[in-house]
Structure formats: structure tokens, C-alpha cells
Amino acid sequence: MNKYILSKKLYRNELATFYSFLIGFLIALAVGSLILFIQEKNPFDVFSLMLKLSIGSVNSLSNSLNKAIPLILAGLGISIINSVKLWNIGAEGQIFMGAIALNFVYINTSINNSQIYILLLLVSGFLGGAFCILFPAITKVLFGVNEIITTLLTNYIVFGLTIYLINGAWKDPASLNFPAAAYVNESVYLPTVLGKLSSGFLICILFTLIAYYIKDKSVFGYEMRIAGGSELTAIYAGISAKQKAFFAMLIGGGFAGLAGAIELLSQTHRVSTGISQGFGYTAIIVAAITGMRPIGIFLVGCLFGALTIGGSVIQTIGVSSYIAEIIQATTLFGALIAQFFFSYEILKKDEND
Amino acid sequence: MSSPILEVKSVSKSFGNIKALDNVDFYLQKGVVHGLLGENGAGKSSLMNVLSGIYLPESGTIKIKNQNIHKMNPDIASSFGVGMVHQEFRLIESFTIKDNLTLSKANIFTDNFEEAYEKYSEIFTLNSSYLTPINELSVGEKQKVEIMKLIFKNSEIMLLDEPTAVLTPQETLQLKESLDQLSQEDDKTIVLITHKLKEIKDFTERIFVMKNGKMVAKNLETEKVTDQELIELMMGEVKTSNFKKDNKKGDVKLEVKDISLTNSEQFKSLDDISFTIQSGEILGVAGVSGNGQVELANVICGIEKEFQGRVLINSQDVSKKGVKSRKKLSLSYIPENRLGVGLAPGVSVLDNSAIKEYFKASYGPHLSKGKMLGYLNDLIKQFAIKAPDVKAEISTLSGGNMQKLLMGRELISNPEVIVAAQPTRGLDVSAVEAIHKLIINQRDKGSAVLLISEDLDELFKLSDRIIVLYEGRVVKEVGIDSATIETIGYAMAGIDE
Amino acid sequence: MIDVQLMGLLNATLQAATLLFIAALGELITEKSGILNLGVEGMISVGAVSGFITAINTESLFLAVIVGVLSASAFSSIHAFVTVVLKQDQTVSGLILTILGLSLSSLIGKPYVGKKLEVKLTSLIDIAEPSNIFQVLLNQNLIFYIAILLMIFTAYILKKTMFGRRIEAIGEDLKSADSMGLKIAKTQFIATCVGGAFAGLSGVYLTLSYVPYWTDGMTSGRGWIALALVIFGGWKPYRTAFGALLFGFLEALGPRLQTYGFEMSPYIVKITPYIITILVLVFLTIIKNGNTGAPKNIGIPFFRENR
Incomplete structure (x- = not known):
């Protein structure tokens, strides 16, 4: 009889996700080193430089954490939506929509109290993100339209809308070569708290806790888990699975929209194509790699923020910034490979026949 | 006696911490119909899955036609002539009968398919064109296709896992005839898995009995073994209690009035059903599955909303109420589908x-x-x-x-009304016993119980009254004292006496 | 003059459609076997950049096409390994394949940004301003004809041959297919790599003919439209081709709208294909009552001993 048997493990190690992440990260570093080696760079030098320039000083660390904000917020949104076993591939678009909604409100209102104004603008960003996923959410719960495709395609639509706006109605005449909307007034900038670290990071911590609470400690989170486990069980329990899915999607979209608003108020200060540099996609990696756990998303988000900053600074020594992205994606692939060994075991059979 | 066509020695297989097969020996004689008897969960299906290459055992040897098998998978199993009909059919629903019969790598009728189909569809009295998609067939017809699949694969050893569970008594008789024909004329070796004593006596020549993952009796001659012996082998020491039926009945707790349910294809899955259950009473619902049992439970519990008629709990009309408010009126529902409805998988x-x-x-x-x-x-x-x-x-x-x-x-929470559908399906004897005690206990506390079951023994053991559902209608209602297995069985098959 | 304009539109339609169609057809084959690969965008990108680099360095178009196809196929084998062999989540793996593919191709393509291709896939017969349909057809390059052959070939294989029926059997019902003795892992692995190869061909069409240069993110969501096309086409090759023509037409129409006298921002025109894709997807899902014709067991990892 067969010498090796593949067997599914009944219990998974509680820390399986964490170990898988570590293994994945090591694999990714190895792959990154290999690529650097082929490019005739010393991987050790490059990585230590990345480390130094991403967390080596208060300034670089705050840069890294600023970069982490959109990754974490969008990742949290994705994880909330995944509670009902749905995917949000549209975080990128929702981030842009958050910024667009913010700018729309900013242009059409005027409030003297800057704190209240900032709050209003952040809320409009959140609502913008929620609005962005509204159509995919409605079509999903009413007709069962595949949300992966609809949320993804909205990214291109919103990006197109952004370009349309910053080349047309919102175009800042002062910005000649680079199409962008006009800057918002300095009074609504998000203040910094430490070095260059934006106070958006505090909002980010707050929302991490909110997401954790929603998912793990609230009735709504419980109902989402049941609905995500089995729609039939939800119906049996008197829980409207569709309603949970709908609100999960809107809230998740709102998280990403908030990321766009913070990015505008703390980094770009205006609507431009630079509002997001693929944060919505990287956030998918961040969320998936942590098994959709909010605290994990926060930590990995910080790490990936640092990686992104590290990636952009090593361009100065002629290394492509894409190394960082490749490491991020490969980490997840490595983690998936490791996951296999936490879910299955290979038994060797005694050969006595 | 000639050497066995298939021989299994000390095979073991675990799933997590559950030992499904524990050092099992098993062997088959060519051209003989064997019975494999055992309670649900005794390990019968696991053993058959090992023989057909689906489960790989952790230890043990398999010998087919005097050859030691060193590597096993479904492909190798079928090349050695082992074929299996699973309880859940392995048919591709959207494909035609022809596709299902011929896509297998082991198909022997590649050139003369039509001829072969004509011959065997006649033997199995299957009156459908081979271009019919599987999803247009009845359950009985699907099973015929499944057995034909084995013939088209030229399986000499045919393993049938609970084939009669989905059949009416008449279809069961038909199945017996075709199996006899296969074993006698085509010299096929057949294993019939069942937990029903009567069938094993009717169908088989040799009997193996399994209990708790172990083979407890081998190759008994069917003619020489008594029912009593088989029951003892199968159940072991566990004593099944006989529950007293002197329970006191009280007020009507559940009333169902003129319930009809029409599905999207204008097919009536429930047709004018009315009954009441009193406090301290168990009403058994008999019927072959798919005759409206699930729909009835769903209507009572508020999951199905688009029905005609009325549902009253404690004399209060709840027809328009949702699941949660019915639960608050002290209704509990144990659904048939344990994992997937009653419990959420992955949670x-x-x-x-x-x-x-x-x-x-x-x-x-x-x-x-x-x-x-x-x-x-x-x-x-x-x-x-x-x-x-x-x-x-x-x-x-x-x-x-x-x-x-x-x-x-x-x-x-000690509910006043309980709807329990197939509460013991797939459980071992001691678990069944425990569940039965829970239900009786609840009855004695004054609950009104609607017990939906396909297991007639269970219904007779627990119920005070039995109704029979056939094609969505109540075709019979009898008190337990005047009910017999025969009359209920006929009613389940839709036959008027 | 109108004729020339119309034929120009038709020409552009066919080119845009070819690009979308080849990738969609590959994904269709992969999905038929029960594997969902959301990495089309990444695979096209890998095919596009490796084909382009080969063409620049060797000036051999033949070699460029081969390298583009093979590298995308090899790249897709990552997805096959993770989902088929290791039975991990297909959605996650496919998404990451896209992200990895885009960053990897950006990395290796960086030195080639802005370089001009000396060789280019040429039309069968080069006609500067085709004036009838016949001329438009002749004006296409070899990959267009290969695409048509692949369409006929794939449709025939899937519907009429044992081999194709078996692929479909696996995607429909893993357990039943397994009981028929079909090689599930092998078939799914190969189908995924074939899907990758097709995406690679689509990629080389992009960089060797459609827009003969390389720049970051030049796939601009075409991989995702290809995925939507598979749904649009109900997992049928000919209907997918029809869908590709429709979307190709929209893509071609965009920049031409103004010449027809429509006052519309070019930026808005650019997003119409995406809007229409969504609307069509919603419409199709509604009229088919949720049953879009998807293989029933798509996305489910197969482990024989699962109970």
C-alpha cells in the first residue's frame, strides 16, 4: 500500500497563521536576496540600508507609519467584509473615492472651527468609501452578482473619475504639468504628533480597536460570523445574512474611504493620482496574511509600511523600488505554502507488506 | 472453497482522533452477494472507501485477485475491477447519462455504447434516452445509472453503500432482482452495505458485521444465522430501552391548519396539511425523504414564509411571524441537516x-x-x-x-414545542440512545414534539401518533397502538391498501 | 471617407478584442477544470514584458512570442502549485499572482521603458487604410488568426472530445470525476498552465503589436475584463468571443467618439467599458437568476479524503 499518506489535521496550531507569516517573510527575503544578487547588489547591504532608512530615525519611522495608515485601514475594511466570506478587491477605488468625497464636501462647505471641519471631512471620506461599494453591495445581496469582479472594476471607474475631475472641473490652474485639484487650506491639515507622524495614525489605532471590537466582541460581528459560516444556518437562526453582508460591505468600504481622506489631509493635501499608490491592493495581502485579524493587520501594516518606505529609498542606490512589492507578495505566497503544513500532515506508513 | 477474489488484512484508518477502522479483516468470494451489516458509524462506508481507493489506510494490506496492491487510488481500484456506488451519488448532474457512463477511463463499451446501453437499460428498466441529463432523473433512476456505471467500467466487485435508503419498497424489490441476475449470470461479486436486518436477509448469501470500527463477525451464512444473533453482534451490549407510553397529555401546543406550499415550478411540495400536537405528546412523521418533511418543518419554524394556511403555537397565530419571534414563543427546531443548517461549519x-x-x-x-x-x-x-x-x-x-x-x-431552555428532523441519522447506537432519552425526557416535561424520521423503528419507539407524508400530503394518520410497519410502509410508498 | 473611418473602427475593434479574447479563453479553460485564477492581469503582464525584452534583445519575433507564452505559463504554475498541490485558497493565490506579476514585470521591464521596438508583428498584408471588411481582416497579424483557430479548437475539444468532457467533468463535480478515475490534480495543473500560456500570448500581442512599447501597468485592467468576459460568455468560447468583440468595440470607439461629433470627455469615454462590463454582468446574473453557467465546483480545493 501507498508509502505516504496525506492526512488533514483536525486541529490547527493556534499560532499557525503567525508562524506561516514568519516563514513566508523569510522565504520572501530569500527571494528578494536572490533578485538583488542577480542584479549584482549585495542583499545584506541593501536590506540593512532599507532597515536604517525605514525605522532608523524618528523621521524615517514616522514616514513608515504614515505609509502604514492606508494599508491598515483598507486592510481592516477588507477583513470586516471577509467576516461574511466576501472579498473586497475595490479598496483602491474606495480610497480614491474617500478623497473625492472629502474634496467635494470641502469645496461646497465652509466651517470656521477647523477641528469640526476636519471631523466632517473625515466622515465624508468614510461615506465616500461606503458609497463606492454601494453598487457592488446592492447587486451582491439582491442578485448575487460576483463581488470580486464588481468591486475590482469600480477601481478603474473611480480612477477614471479622479483623472476626469483633476483635468476638468477641479483642475488647479496653478498646477501646470501635473494635473491635480487645488490644495486644501492648511487649517484642515491633520496635525502631526511626533516627528512627521500624522495624527491619522492615532485614528488608525482607534479604528483597529473598533474593527477588533466589531469582529470579535459585538453582536453584529457574531451574526456576521454565523452568516459567513453558512447562509442556511443564519436563516435558521433568524439572522438576515443579506443584511449583514450589505452592512459589512458598506462599513468595510468606509474604512478604505477614511484611509483616502487621511491620506489627503495628511500627505497629499489635494486630490491627485498620488492619493493611493496601490495601497488598496497591498491591503489585500496584509489582510489575507493575518487571517483577517485586526491586530495582526495593524502590525503587518506597520511592517509593510516600513518595507514600502525602505523600497522607495533604496532607489537612490539604483535598486528598484519594486523589490518591496515583490517581497510583500512573496511573503503571502510563502505563508500559503507554510499554511499547507499546518493544515495537512504527511504520514509515512510502515512497510511491512 | 476457492481463494477469495478480494482479501483485506488488518486495515486501520483514523480521522483525527476517531478510529474509523480498527484492524479490520475482510474477504469476498467470487459471484456471491455479501452483506456488510452494522449501525451507522460502525465503519462500513470507511471500509468500502478503502477498497475503492478513496481512503488510504494507515496500516494493513489489500489483495485483489491474488495480487498484493502496493499503490492505491480510485483509478487503480477500478482497474482491478472494484467499483462502488456511494450513498451520495457520484454523478455529474448537468451531464447526460451517456457522458456519465463513458467518461470513466475504465469504460469498456467505447465502440458499442448504444448496443450496451440498450441491453442494460432493459435489465435495469431504465426508460430514459441516454442523452437525458442526470438532473432530470428521479432518485431511483439515478441509482440505476450508478449501478450501470459499474457495469460499463467492467467492475467485477460491486460495492453498494446503503442502496435502498432512497428507494420505495417496490424499487427495492426491483433492485434485488437485478442484483441476483448480476451475481448469478455475470458472476459479479457484490457487497451490499446496510443497517437494515430485513434487507440483509433478503438480499445476501454471506454476512459480515461491523461495530465501532471493528469486524465482529465474518462470512456468516445468511440462512443459518438468526435475527437475534445479528442484532446482538451489531448492537453489542448496549441495551435499548423501551419507553413507556403512559405519558400525560395536556393542552394543544402546536396547531397546523391547511398548510399548502407551492414552489416556483407550480409543484405543490405541501398540500393541505393539518394536525395538532398536545403538550406531552410526540407526533411522528414518517415518509421517504423528499416528500415534504423539510418544507413542513421550515413552515412551522418560520424559515419558509410563502405558504398558505396557519401555524399556531400555544393558540397564538404565528403564520406571519419570523424565526426569532417564534423562538421566543418557546419553539425549538433541530433541523435534519446538522452541519450546514443547525450548526455553521467553519465557526x-x-x-x-x-x-x-x-x-x-x-x-x-x-x-x-x-x-x-x-x-x-x-x-x-x-x-x-x-x-x-x-x-x-x-x-x-x-x-x-x-x-x-x-x-x-x-x-x-425547556421549550414547549420541539420540531426534530432526523435527530439520530448517522449516529452510533449509544448516541442514538442518548438522543432518544433526551426526547422522551422532554416529552415528560410537557413539550409537544414533532418527530420527523425515516427510521421506522425510531418512530414506533418514540411516537404516540404517526402521520405519513407522501408527495406533500398526509396520506395516513394512526395512533401508535393501531400502527404496523406494513401499513406505514405501504403508505410511505403511496399505495392505498 | 465614412467607409475608411468605419473600417478603422472595425480594425481597432478586432485588435482590442483579440487581446481580451485570448486571455479570456485561457481563463475559460482553467475555470472549466475548477480552478479560479484571478491572476490573469499579472500573467498578461509577465508575458508582455518577457516577450518585449526578448524581441528587443534578439529581434526575433518568433522567439519573443515563444518566450512570452512560456514565461507566463511558468508564472501561472505558482498558482497551480499553491492551489492544486497545496490546496490553498484560490482567490487569495490568484490575487497575489496579479500583484506579484505586475511588480515583477515592472522590475524586469524597468530598463526597457521607453525603448522602441525595431521589429513588430506585422499584418498579413499591410493596408494603410482598409476600405472593406475583407481588407480589415487581411490587415490583422498572425496572432489574430491564431486566436480564431484557438477559439474553434477549444470549443471543439471541450464539447466534442473525451479529453474536453473530462476537464469539464472535473470542474463540475470533483468527487464524481474522481470516482471515474480522472486525474484531477494533473488536469487542473495543466489547465492552469494552459490558461497562463494563453494570457502570455495575449501579453505578447499587447507589446509586440497593439502598443509596441513597454511601460508600467500597461495591461490597465484588461486581465480583469478578461475575467469578466468569461462570466459574460457563460463559459462558452463563442459567446466569450462575442463579448470580446463588444468590449473591443467600446475600447476602440472611445477615442473616436469625438470624430463622430459626440461631445464627451475622453476620460469618461475611457471608463465606459468598465461601467458597461459591470452593467452587463449584473444584467446577466439577473436574467439567469444567479445561475451564470459557472462550473459548479470552481474554487473548491480537492482532497480525496474530505468527508
């Missing part, structure tokens, strides 16, 4: 334990984990549930413990 034991009354552990939007844990610990103690890790997924529990958790969750 923790803890979360699953709170499905009925999680709102009791909540303060506004906040859900208290502590309260949920306390509630679960009560369940575990009171219903003797073995749950090693309550934060692990529900699927880490054994079938019996899952059902105890589900029953416990629905019964701990």
Missing part, C-alpha cells in the same frame, strides 16, 4: 452553541463572551458533550457530540 464550537439564544448574552451591541462560555459549560455538563477545545471549529467534534450540542442548545 467555533462556542459560537455555534449560542445560535439559539445569543441575544441573551448581549448588552445592546455588545456580546459577552463570558456569558456565552458559561452557557456552553452548562450545555457541556448537562448533556455530557465531549468538546476538547471550545474555540476550535465545530467540525472537530464527532457526529454524536455535534448532535448533542445541537439538541442541548435547543432543549436546555
Whole structure:
């Protein structure tokens, strides 16, 4: 009889996700080193430089954490939506929509109290993100339209809308070569708290806790888990699975929209194509790699923020910034490979026949 | 006696911490119909899955036609002439009969398919064109296609897993005739898996008996063995209790009036059903599955909303009410589909334990984990549930413990009305016994119980009255004293006496 | 003059459609076997950049096409390994394949940004301003004809041959297919790599003919439209081709709208294909009552001993 048997493990190690992440990260570093080696760079030098320039000083660390904000917020949104076993591939678009909604409100209102104004603008960003996923959410719960495709395609639509706006109605005449909307007034900038670290990071911590609470400690989170486990069980329990899915999607979209608003108020200060540099996609990696756990998303988000900053600074020594992205994606692939060994075991059979 | 065509020695197979097969020996004689008898969960299906290459055993040897098998998978098994009809059919629903018969790599009628189809569809009295898609066939017809699949694969050893479970008595008789023909004329070796004594006596020549993953009797001659002996082998020491039927009945707790349900294809899945159940009474619902049982339970429990007629709980009309408000009126529902409806797969034991009354552990939007844990610990103690890790997924529990958790969750609040559908399906004898005691206990506490079951023994043991559902209608209603297996059986088949 | 304009539109339609169609057809084959690969965008990108680099360095178009196809196929084998062999989540793996593919191709393509291709896939017969349909057809390059052959070939294989029926059997019902003795892992692995190869061909069409240069993110969501096309076409090759023509037409129409006298921002025109894709997807899902014709067991990892 067969010498090796593949067997599914009944219990998974509680820390399986964490170990898988570590293994994945090591694999990714190895792959990154290999690529650097082929490019005739010393991987050790490059990585230590990345480390130094991403967390080596208060300034670089705050840069890294600023970069982490959109990754974490969008990742949290994705994880909330995944509670009902749905995917949000549209975080990128929702981030842009958050910024667009913010700018729309900013242009059409005027409030003297800057704190209240900032709050209003952040809320409009959140609502913008929620609005962005509204159509995919409605079509999903009413007709069962595949949300992966609809949320993804909205990214291109919103990006197109952004370009349309910053080349047309919102175009800042002062910005000649680079199409962008006009800057918002300095009074609504998000203040910094430490070095260059934006106070958006505090909002980010707050929302991490909110997401954790929603998912793990609230009735709504419980109902989402049941609905995500089995729609039939939800119906049996008197829980409207569709309603949970709908609100999960809107809230998740709102998280990403908030990321766009913070990015505008703390980094770009205006609507431009630079509002997001693929944060919505990287956030998918961040969320998936942590098994959709909010605290994990926060930590990995910080790490990936640092990686992104590290990636952009090593361009100065002629290394492509894409190394960082490749490491991020490969980490997840490595983690998936490791996951296999936490879910299955290979038994060797005694050969006595 | 000639050497066996198939021989299995000391095969073991575990799933997690459950030993499905424990050092099992098994052998088959060519051209003979064998019976493999055992309770649900005894390991019969696991053994057959090993023989057909689906499960790889951790130890043991398999010899087919005097050859030691060194590597096993479904392909190799069928090349050695082993074919299996699973309880859940392995037919591709959207494909035609022809595709299902011929796509197999082992198909022998590649050139003369039409001829062969004509011949065997006649033997099996299958009156459908081979271009008919599977999803247009009845359950009985599908099974015929499944058995034909084995013939087209030239299987000499045919393993049939509970083939009669989905058949009417008439179809069962037909099946027996075709199996006899296959064994006698084509010299096929057949294994019939069942937990029904009568069938094993009618169908087979030799009997093997399994219990708790072990082979407890081998190659008994059917003619020489008595029912009593088989029962003892199958059930072992466990004594099944006989429950007294001197229960006191009280007020009407559940009333169902003129319930009809029409599905989207204008087919009536429930047709004018009315009955009442009193406090302290168990009403049994008999019927071959698919005759409206699930729909009836769903209507009563508020899952199915588009029905005509009325449902009253404690004389209160709840026809327009939702699931939650019916539960608050002290209704509990143990659905037929344990994992998938009653329990949510992929979700923790803890979360699953709170499905009925999680709102009791909540303060506004906040859900208290502590309260949920306390509630679960009560369940575990009171219903003797073995749950090693309550934060692990529900699927880490054994079938019996899952059902105890589900029953416990629905019964701990002492509901006045209980709807239980197939509560013991797939459980071992001791678990069945435990579940039966729970139901009787609840009856004695004054609950009104609607017990939907396909297992007639169970219905006779527990019910005070029995109704029979056939094609969505109540075709018979009898008190337990005047009911006989025969009359109920006829009614289940839709035959008027 | 109108004729020339119309034929120009038709010409552009066919080119845009070819690009979308080849990738969609590959994904269709992969999905038929029960594997969902959301990495089309990444695979096209890998095919596009490796084909382009080969063409620049060797000036051999033949070699460029081969390298583009093979590298995308090899790249897709990552997805096959993770989902088929290791039975991990297909959605996650496919998404990451896209992200990895885009960053990897950006990395290796960086030195080639802005370089001009000396060789280019040429039309069968080069006609500067085709004036009838016949001329438009002749004006296409070899990959267009290969695409048509692949369409006929794939449709025939899937519907009429044992081999194709078996692929479909696996995607429909893993357990039943397994009981028929079909090689599930092998078939799914190969089908995924074939899907990758097709995406690679689509990629080389992009860089060797459609827009003969390389720049970051030049696939601009075409991989995702290809995925939507498979749904649009109900997992049928000919209907997918029709869908590709429709979307190709929209893509071609965009920049021409103004010449027809429509006052519309070019930026808005650019997003119409995406809007229409969504609307069509919603419409199709509604009229088919949720049953879009998807293989029933798509996305489910197969482990024989699963109970």
C-alpha cells in the first residue's frame, strides 16, 4: 500500500497563521536576496540600508507609519467584509473615492472651527468609501452578482473619475504639468504628533480597536460570523445574512474611504493620482496574511509600511523600488505554502507488506 | 472453497482522533452477494472507501485477485475491477447519462455504447434516452445509472453503500432482482452495505458485521444465522430501552391548519396539511425523504414564509411571524441537516452553541463572551458533550457530540414545542440512545414534539401518533397502538391498501 | 471617407478584442477544470514584458512570442502549485499572482521603458487604410488568426472530445470525476498552465503589436475584463468571443467618439467599458437568476479524503 499518506489535521496550531507569516517573510527575503544578487547588489547591504532608512530615525519611522495608515485601514475594511466570506478587491477605488468625497464636501462647505471641519471631512471620506461599494453591495445581496469582479472594476471607474475631475472641473490652474485639484487650506491639515507622524495614525489605532471590537466582541460581528459560516444556518437562526453582508460591505468600504481622506489631509493635501499608490491592493495581502485579524493587520501594516518606505529609498542606490512589492507578495505566497503544513500532515506508513 | 477474489488484512484508518477502522479483516468470494451489516458509524462506508481507493489506510494490506496492491487510488481500484456506488451519488448532474457512463477511463463499451446501453437499460428498466441529463432523473433512476456505471467500467466487485435508503419498497424489490441476475449470470461479486436486518436477509448469501470500527463477525451464512444473533453482534451490549407510553397529555401546543406550499415550478411540495400536537405528546412523521418533511418543518419554524394556511403555537397565530419571534414563543427546531443548517461549519464550537439564544448574552451591541462560555459549560455538563477545545471549529467534534450540542442548545431552555428532523441519522447506537432519552425526557416535561424520521423503528419507539407524508400530503394518520410497519410502509410508498 | 473611418473602427475593434479574447479563453479553460485564477492581469503582464525584452534583445519575433507564452505559463504554475498541490485558497493565490506579476514585470521591464521596438508583428498584408471588411481582416497579424483557430479548437475539444468532457467533468463535480478515475490534480495543473500560456500570448500581442512599447501597468485592467468576459460568455468560447468583440468595440470607439461629433470627455469615454462590463454582468446574473453557467465546483480545493 501507498508509502505516504496525506492526512488533514483536525486541529490547527493556534499560532499557525503567525508562524506561516514568519516563514513566508523569510522565504520572501530569500527571494528578494536572490533578485538583488542577480542584479549584482549585495542583499545584506541593501536590506540593512532599507532597515536604517525605514525605522532608523524618528523621521524615517514616522514616514513608515504614515505609509502604514492606508494599508491598515483598507486592510481592516477588507477583513470586516471577509467576516461574511466576501472579498473586497475595490479598496483602491474606495480610497480614491474617500478623497473625492472629502474634496467635494470641502469645496461646497465652509466651517470656521477647523477641528469640526476636519471631523466632517473625515466622515465624508468614510461615506465616500461606503458609497463606492454601494453598487457592488446592492447587486451582491439582491442578485448575487460576483463581488470580486464588481468591486475590482469600480477601481478603474473611480480612477477614471479622479483623472476626469483633476483635468476638468477641479483642475488647479496653478498646477501646470501635473494635473491635480487645488490644495486644501492648511487649517484642515491633520496635525502631526511626533516627528512627521500624522495624527491619522492615532485614528488608525482607534479604528483597529473598533474593527477588533466589531469582529470579535459585538453582536453584529457574531451574526456576521454565523452568516459567513453558512447562509442556511443564519436563516435558521433568524439572522438576515443579506443584511449583514450589505452592512459589512458598506462599513468595510468606509474604512478604505477614511484611509483616502487621511491620506489627503495628511500627505497629499489635494486630490491627485498620488492619493493611493496601490495601497488598496497591498491591503489585500496584509489582510489575507493575518487571517483577517485586526491586530495582526495593524502590525503587518506597520511592517509593510516600513518595507514600502525602505523600497522607495533604496532607489537612490539604483535598486528598484519594486523589490518591496515583490517581497510583500512573496511573503503571502510563502505563508500559503507554510499554511499547507499546518493544515495537512504527511504520514509515512510502515512497510511491512 | 476457492481463494477469495478480494482479501483485506488488518486495515486501520483514523480521522483525527476517531478510529474509523480498527484492524479490520475482510474477504469476498467470487459471484456471491455479501452483506456488510452494522449501525451507522460502525465503519462500513470507511471500509468500502478503502477498497475503492478513496481512503488510504494507515496500516494493513489489500489483495485483489491474488495480487498484493502496493499503490492505491480510485483509478487503480477500478482497474482491478472494484467499483462502488456511494450513498451520495457520484454523478455529474448537468451531464447526460451517456457522458456519465463513458467518461470513466475504465469504460469498456467505447465502440458499442448504444448496443450496451440498450441491453442494460432493459435489465435495469431504465426508460430514459441516454442523452437525458442526470438532473432530470428521479432518485431511483439515478441509482440505476450508478449501478450501470459499474457495469460499463467492467467492475467485477460491486460495492453498494446503503442502496435502498432512497428507494420505495417496490424499487427495492426491483433492485434485488437485478442484483441476483448480476451475481448469478455475470458472476459479479457484490457487497451490499446496510443497517437494515430485513434487507440483509433478503438480499445476501454471506454476512459480515461491523461495530465501532471493528469486524465482529465474518462470512456468516445468511440462512443459518438468526435475527437475534445479528442484532446482538451489531448492537453489542448496549441495551435499548423501551419507553413507556403512559405519558400525560395536556393542552394543544402546536396547531397546523391547511398548510399548502407551492414552489416556483407550480409543484405543490405541501398540500393541505393539518394536525395538532398536545403538550406531552410526540407526533411522528414518517415518509421517504423528499416528500415534504423539510418544507413542513421550515413552515412551522418560520424559515419558509410563502405558504398558505396557519401555524399556531400555544393558540397564538404565528403564520406571519419570523424565526426569532417564534423562538421566543418557546419553539425549538433541530433541523435534519446538522452541519450546514443547525450548526455553521467553519465557526467555533462556542459560537455555534449560542445560535439559539445569543441575544441573551448581549448588552445592546455588545456580546459577552463570558456569558456565552458559561452557557456552553452548562450545555457541556448537562448533556455530557465531549468538546476538547471550545474555540476550535465545530467540525472537530464527532457526529454524536455535534448532535448533542445541537439538541442541548435547543432543549436546555425547556421549550414547549420541539420540531426534530432526523435527530439520530448517522449516529452510533449509544448516541442514538442518548438522543432518544433526551426526547422522551422532554416529552415528560410537557413539550409537544414533532418527530420527523425515516427510521421506522425510531418512530414506533418514540411516537404516540404517526402521520405519513407522501408527495406533500398526509396520506395516513394512526395512533401508535393501531400502527404496523406494513401499513406505514405501504403508505410511505403511496399505495392505498 | 465614412467607409475608411468605419473600417478603422472595425480594425481597432478586432485588435482590442483579440487581446481580451485570448486571455479570456485561457481563463475559460482553467475555470472549466475548477480552478479560479484571478491572476490573469499579472500573467498578461509577465508575458508582455518577457516577450518585449526578448524581441528587443534578439529581434526575433518568433522567439519573443515563444518566450512570452512560456514565461507566463511558468508564472501561472505558482498558482497551480499553491492551489492544486497545496490546496490553498484560490482567490487569495490568484490575487497575489496579479500583484506579484505586475511588480515583477515592472522590475524586469524597468530598463526597457521607453525603448522602441525595431521589429513588430506585422499584418498579413499591410493596408494603410482598409476600405472593406475583407481588407480589415487581411490587415490583422498572425496572432489574430491564431486566436480564431484557438477559439474553434477549444470549443471543439471541450464539447466534442473525451479529453474536453473530462476537464469539464472535473470542474463540475470533483468527487464524481474522481470516482471515474480522472486525474484531477494533473488536469487542473495543466489547465492552469494552459490558461497562463494563453494570457502570455495575449501579453505578447499587447507589446509586440497593439502598443509596441513597454511601460508600467500597461495591461490597465484588461486581465480583469478578461475575467469578466468569461462570466459574460457563460463559459462558452463563442459567446466569450462575442463579448470580446463588444468590449473591443467600446475600447476602440472611445477615442473616436469625438470624430463622430459626440461631445464627451475622453476620460469618461475611457471608463465606459468598465461601467458597461459591470452593467452587463449584473444584467446577466439577473436574467439567469444567479445561475451564470459557472462550473459548479470552481474554487473548491480537492482532497480525496474530505468527508
